[in-house]
Structure formats: structure tokens, C-alpha cells
Amino acid sequence: MSIYDSNSYFSCMISVSIIGAGNVATHLYKVFKKSEQVSVVQWYSRDLNKIKSYKNAVAITDQLSELELADIYIIAVSDDAIASVSEQLPFKDRLVVHTSGSVSIYDLDKKNKRGVFYPLQTFSKEAKVDFKKVPICIETIGKKNLPLLQSLAEAIGSKVYKVNPDQRKALHLAAVFVNNFTNQLYRIAHEITESEGVEFDILKPLILETANKVQHLSPYLAQTGPAKRNDKKTIKRHLKQLESEHHKAVYTLLTESIKKTHGR
Amino acid sequence: MSIYDSNSYFSCMISVSIIGAGNVATHLYKVFKKSEQVSVVQWYSRDLNKIKSYKNAVAITDQLSELELADIYIIAVSDDAIASVSEQLPFKDRLVVHTSGSVSIYDLDKKNKRGVFYPLQTFSKEAKVDFKKVPICIETIGKKNLPLLQSLAEAIGSKVYKVNPDQRKALHLAAVFVNNFTNQLYRIAHEITESEGVEFDILKPLILETANKVQHLSPYLAQTGPAKRNDKKTIKRHLKQLESEHHKAVYTLLTESIKKTHGR
Numbered sequence: 001m002s003i004y005d006s007n008s009y010f011s012c013m014i015s016v017s018i019i020g021a022g023n024v025a026t027h028l029y030k031v032f033k034k035s036e037q038v039s040v041v042q043w044y045s046r047d048l049n050k051i052k053s054y055k056n057a058v059a060i061t062d063q064l065s066e067l068e069l070a071d072i073y074i075i076a077v078s079d080d081a082i083a084s085v086s087e088q089l090p091f092k093d094r095l096v097v098h099t100s101g102s103v104s105i106y107d108l109d110k111k112n113k114r115g116v117f118y119p120l121q122t123f124s125k126e127a128k129v130d131f132k133k134v135p136i137c138i139e140t141i142g143k144k145n146l147p148l149l150q151s152l153a154e155a156i157g158s159k160v161y162k163v164n165p166d167q168r169k170a171l172h173l174a175a176v177f178v179n180n181f182t183n184q185l186y187r188i189a190h191e192i193t194e195s196e197g198v199e200f201d202i203l204k205p206l207i208l209e210t211a212n213k214v215q216h217l218s219p220y221l222a223q224t225g226p227a228k229r230n231d232k233k234t235i236k237r238h239l240k241q242l243e244s245e246h247h248k249a250v251y252t253l254l255t256e257s258i259k260k261t262h263g264r
Numbered sequence: 265m266s267i268y269d270s271n272s273y274f275s276c277m278i279s280v281s282i283i284g285a286g287n288v289a290t291h292l293y294k295v296f297k298k299s300e301q302v303s304v305v306q307w308y309s310r311d312l313n314k315i316k317s318y319k320n321a322v323a324i325t326d327q328l329s330e331l332e333l334a335d336i337y338i339i340a341v342s343d344d345a346i347a348s349v350s351e352q353l354p355f356k357d358r359l360v361v362h363t364s365g366s367v368s369i370y371d372l373d374k375k376n377k378r379g380v381f382y383p384l385q386t387f388s389k390e391a392k393v394d395f396k397k398v399p400i401c402i403e404t405i406g407k408k409n410l411p412l413l414q415s416l417a418e419a420i421g422s423k424v425y426k427v428n429p430d431q432r433k434a435l436h437l438a439a440v441f442v443n444n445f446t447n448q449l450y451r452i453a454h455e456i457t458e459s460e461g462v463e464f465d466i467l468k469p470l471i472l473e474t475a476n477k478v479q480h481l482s483p484y485l486a487q488t489g490p491a492k493r494n495d496k497k498t499i500k501r502h503l504k505q506l507e508s509e510h511h512k513a514v515y516t517l518l519t520e521s522i523k524k525t526h527g528r
């Protein structure tokens with residue numbers, strides 16, 4: 001092996017233990033396993049059945065008291081359980097992070113060094129995740145542990161962003177708009193096409209192109225359509241065409257919103 | 265040349281003339297030029313300057329009266345001008361189509377055979393267009409001219425959908441939701457992140473993934489987040505966090521919309 005092997009630039013692998021067995025925990029486990037710069041020491045789940053299929057590849061446990069030494073402990077459990085799980089950890093002065101966009105770093109028990117390792121993406125167990133496309137927002141108390149979290153994110157190919165608590169909250173809220181609310185607009189479009197018996201499929205390329213466009217153009221510049229042009233005739237016709245009061249309300253409010261943005 | 269050459273399946277190239285020099289006209293011109301199954305007879309623009317750079321590749325004109333014989337005349341001008349341009353055409357009984365999602369087929373002058381060739385995508389002059397990703401919705405009066413319009417769409421690699429007037433209107437309206445309104449949600453997200461000095465860039469992978477997800481999953485099944493879970497604590501916190509009354513109104517309405525869809 002040449003001494004220029006990429007591993008030789010690292011003094012050691014980053015050892016992590018994962019706590020939780022949900023979407024985020026599972027995807028992190030898989031990507032850490034693939035990285036030559038990360039070793040997974042242990043994986044904890046309160047229900048061993050959830051992770052027993054991995055038992056030949058990693059040490060698994062259902063006892064927090066059995067957790068061994070690691071550089072970083074990653075608590076990837078439901079938001080509501082983060083505080084209580086962190087309290088139950090049987091050690092102190094180690095680096096413990098959660099993965100939530102909305103839970104405060106101070107919800108972690110202060111007996112340990114605290115951090116946040118928030119992957120800004122939407123995860124579901126079935127879908128594959130390419131961590132190169134997952135920005136990771138990191139937060140610590142003081143600067144000391146930032147480099148380690150940064151190296152961990154980089155080890156899985158992610159872009160890293162250092163954020164403060166207000167910034168992380170803003171990102172999490174903005175994510176609700178671009179993910180949950182956008183998806184609901186897709187749903188309304190589905191209802192509209194379905195009511196005339198047309199395939200929702202026809203809209204799929206437009207959905208993709210709309211998302212693609214703002215990858216290199218600001219949403220302000222990317223805007224088009226009747227609301228931006230303040231094309232009153234078309235807006236009136238659309239409102240007449242919509243059958244559901246609730247679709248009308250969404251149409252009206254977002255049309256007003258666009259007009260406001262574009263000074264109409 | 266082998267007799268199995270793909271062109272040999274066609275008895276002739278489809279000849280088209282393009283009327284208009286905007287976004288749609290320009291992209292159609294370019295893709296027709298590339299197709300071996302389409303020949304562009306003439307390109308009309310009321311302002312010759314707009315198309316004079318193409319004059320060595322195609323016959324250009326600024327006089328409707330100079331339009332020569334073609335299989336299909338494509339009127340790709342602003343919605344409001346379609347009726348009057350179609351009236352001014354100096355011939356009859358030929359196939360004339362417009363490219364609009366919202367203008368009625370009956371707005372075309374009845375001296376000619378009428379049709380619609382509506383590309384359901386968002387076009388801007390700068391951005392490249394891959395017509396394989398542009399569904400084309402076609403409409404005619406009677407069935408006779410459908411096959412020709414269908415062949416034209418297929419000649420540029422597009423998927424073709426035969427629609428009726430109500431279906432085209434529904435698609436056009438649904439497109440406002442998935443394009444204009446979705447883009448406005450991106451804009452609001454931009455405002456939220458900007459107010460905390462965080463880069464909008466961090467949201468871009470999530471924007472793409474949200475659009476990707478509904479390519480193979482219905483928007484109903486793809487939904488996640490506080491509104492779907494009816495997580496009152498988070499919703500309340502988000503509303504408190506939003507500074508603009510107008511952002512609050514959008515948050516509230518779309519949260520209600522999601523709850524309604526998911527029976528909360």
C-alpha cells in the first residue's frame with residue numbers, strides 16, 4: 001500500500017455509536033459502514049428486533065448501560081425522546097449529538113459535551129439516500145468539537161454548514177414550506193387533474209423542472225404566470241373553474257403572495 | 265441506405281410553419297430543425313429582428329400574407345393575440361394549431377382546420393429544453409387530424425396525450441399550482457432563511473428530493489411533517505417563529521389543507 005493512500009491523511013477513524021433505529025439512524029448506519037473514515041462501534045435500539053438483521057456486521061444492544069467508548073454518540077430518536085434518552089446515558093464528558101432540526105441543543109443532558117448533526121433532507125426507510133446530496137448542519141456549544149463533527153460529515157461526502165440555533169430553526173421551518181407545503185400543492189394538483197380524469201403523470205416533468213430551475217436561478221427570478229403578470233382575466237377564470245372552496249382559498253392566498261412579492 | 269432506415273417508415277416529412285418568435289416558438293423551431301421527420305417551411309415574426317439570425321437556416325418572413333403551403337401552421341404567440349393572428353391567415357382548410365394551455369380551440373378562426381399542440385412545460389429562452397421531458401397535449405375538432413399532430417409530437421421525442429377541452433383547462437390550472445405556487449413557496453423559504461442570514465443553497469437538495477419523490481409515489485403517500493401528524497406543539501412554535509403576517513397566513517392555510525387531506 002502506498003503511503004499516499006487517502007486514509008493515511010487521517011490519524012484515526014472516527015468512531016461512532018448510533019442510538020435509535022428509525023429512518024435517520026438506519027441511513028446513517030449504512031453510510032457510516034461504507035466510509036473508510038468512520039467505524040461504527042455499536043448500534044442501540046430499545047427494540048432489538050429492529051436491528052437484529054445487522055448483528056453480524058455491528059455490535060447491537062438494547063441497553064443504554066452497555067454503551068462503550070466512542071468518539072461521537074448520535075441520538076437519532078424521535079424529537080420528544082431526545083432529552084430523556086440523553087439523560088439516561090451512563091457516561092459523562094463525551095460528545096453526544098442529536099439529529100433534529102427543531103430540538104434545542106440544550107435539551108441534551110449537560111453532563112456530556114453537546115452537539116447537533118442535522119441532515120437537511122427527507123428520509124424514508126425504503127428510499128436510497130445519497131449523502132452527497134444531504135447538507136449537514138452542525139452546531140456545538142463552543143468551538144472545540146466543531147472540527148470532529150465537520151470531519152464526520154465530510155467522511156460521508158456531505159456538505160457541512162455551521163449554523164447557530166436561530167439559523168437551524170429557520171432552516172427547519174423553511175424546509176416545511178419547500179417540502180410539506182410544496183407536496184400539498186402537488187396533492188391539490190392531483191385532485192384537480194383527477195376530477196377531470198386526466199393523468200397526474202403529465203405534470204411530473206413540470207414538477208421536476210420547477211425544482212430544477214431554482215437550483216441556478218433565484219425563486220424571485222424564476223417566477224412566471226398569471227399572478228406575476230397580474231393577469232386579472234385569467235385569475236378570475238381560474239377561480240371560477242376551481243370547484244372546491246378550499247382550492248379557491250389556496251389559489252387566492254398564493255396569488256396574493258406572488259403579487260406582493262412582485263409589487264403588483 | 266438500407267430500407268430499414270427509420271425514415272423509410274414515414275411516407276414524408278411533416279412540414280410546419282411557425283408563427284411567433286417567443287419562448288415556445290424558438291424552442292419548437294430548434295427541436296423541429298433537429299428532427300429528421302420534420303421540415304420547417306417558414307418562420308414568421310411580426311418583428312424580423314427577432315429571428316434574423318436564423319435566416320440562413322430557414323425562410324423567414326414578417327408578412328402573414330407570404331405564408332406558403334405547409335402541413336401544419338403553429339401559432340405560438342401570446343394568448344391574447346391567437347384569435348386575431350388566426351383570422352389574418354391568408355388561406356383556408358389547412359391545419360392551424362395554437363400552443364396555449366388556456367385558450368379555447370374555438371378561438372382559432374374556423375376557416376381553417378383547428379387544433380391545439382400544448383407543451384406542458386415551463387419555457388424560457390435561455391434554458392435548454394429536452395422535449396423528451398415535455399408532455400404534449402393535443403386536441404382537435406373531430407379525429408381526422410389527430411394522427412398528424414401525434415406524429416409531430418413523437419417526431420420530437422415527446423410523450424403525447426390526447427385531451428379534451430376540460431382536461432386541458434384542468435391541466436393548465438394544476439400547472440399553476442405545481443409551478444407558480446410551488447415556486448412562491450420556494451420564495452417564502454428564501455425569505456425565511458435570508459432573515460437569519462443562512463444560505464438558501466442548503467435547501468436546494470431538499471427541493472429536488474421533494475419533486476423526485478412524487479415521480480414514483482403519490483403526493484398523498486409522500487406527505488410527512490407536523491401538519492400530517494397534527495403535531496400541535498410544533499405548529500404553534502412555527503407560527504410564533506414566523507415574523508411576517510403573510511407567511512403566517514400561508515403556513516396556517518396549507519397546514520389546514522394537509523390536515524383536511526389526511527383526515528385530521
Ligand SMILES: NC(=O)c1ccc[n+]([C@@H]2O[C@H](COP(=O)([O-])OP(=O)(O)OC[C@H]3O[C@@H](n4cnc5c(N)ncnc54)[C@H](OP(=O)(O)O)[C@@H]3O)[C@@H](O)[C@H]2O)c1
Nearest residue numbers: 020021022023024046047076077078079081099100122123
Ligand atoms: N425523517 C426525516 O426525514 C428526518 C430528517 C432530518 C432529521 N430528522 C430527525 O432525526 C430524528 C429521528 O427521526 P426519524 O425520522 O429517524 O424517526 P423515526 O423513523 O420515527 O424513528 C424514531 C426512532 O426513535 C426511537 N425511539 C422513540 N422513542 C424512544 C425512546 N423513548 N427511547 C429509545 N428510543 C426511542 C424509535 O424506536 P421504536 O422503533 O422502538 O419506536 C425509533 O427507532 C428526529 O430527531 C428527527 O427530527 C428526521
Ligand SMILES: NC(=O)c1ccc[n+]([C@@H]2O[C@H](COP(=O)([O-])OP(=O)(O)OC[C@H]3O[C@@H](n4cnc5c(N)ncnc54)[C@H](OP(=O)(O)O)[C@@H]3O)[C@@H](O)[C@H]2O)c1
Nearest residue numbers: 284285286287288310311340341342343345363364386387
Ligand atoms: N412559456 C411557456 O412556458 C409556455 C408553455 C406552454 C404554452 N405556452 C403558450 O405558448 C404561446 C406563446 O408563449 P411564449 O411563452 O412563447 O410567449 P412569448 O415568449 O411572450 O412570445 C410571444 C410571441 O407572440 C408574438 N406576438 C404577440 N402578439 C402578437 C401579434 N398580435 N401578432 C403577431 N405576433 C404577436 C410576440 O411578438 P413580439 O416579440 O414582436 O412581441 C412574441 O414573438 C402562448 O399561447 C402560451 O400560453 C407557453
